[in-house]
Amino acid sequence: MSLDPIEAARLKDELTEFLALQLPDFDHMLAALQVKLQQRPLKAASMVVEHCIVQVKGDTKEHYFDKPWFGITLVQIRFGS
Secondary structure, three states, X not given: OOOOHHHHXXXXXXXXXXXXXXHXXXXXXXXXXXXXXXXXXXXXXXHHHHHOOOOEOOEOOOOHHHOHHHHHHHHHXXXXX
């Protein structure tokens, strides 16, 4: 299933906005757990999937590390928009 470009851009904007609000809290938690800085983006992306995403349109969260949308989430966390 593919999204039209307008829908994809809207979802990317929503993800960017959500991450801007949540990442400082995730980073604070990960720092308190003494997670190394270079490991935090992957851990934060996993936290987003496991605790924040309810469903993925046209897909599941099973084996999310292998999903293209997880890569997009990770890139957004590491580099922003």
